[in-house]
Amino acid sequence: MDKGAIIEKINDFLIDEFEVEAEDIKPEANLKETLELDSLDFxxxxxxxxxxxxxxxxxEDFVNIVTLQNxxxxxxxKIS
Incomplete structure (x- = not known):
């Protein structure tokens, strides 16, 4: 699976499963703040x-994960 397909799939389930607005999904978006994901969402x-x-x-995988790009x-x- 290429990077574009990975990003598209992640974005799709963020919209569908987590009700994140499509316009909020940007590589620099902070997962906790911009996307309003709490510990249960994680x-x-x-x-x-x-x-x-x-x-x-x-x-431990999430220790350095701040942005959606991360x-x-x-x-x-993990896939490769």
Missing amino acids: VDLVVAIEANFGVKLVG FYDLIES
Whole structure:
């Protein structure tokens, strides 16, 4: 799966599952602030990533994840 497909899939489930407004989804968006994701949303996000990409994430994976771009890069690195 290429980076564009990964980004598109992540954006789609952020809109569908987390009711994030499409215009708020930008690479520089802060996951917690701009996207208003709380700790329960992060659990749901981990489940959604596993379901959509077959990748298991753990808490340590999120230590350096601040922006949506960081998140895209994390998923891309886990897939490859």
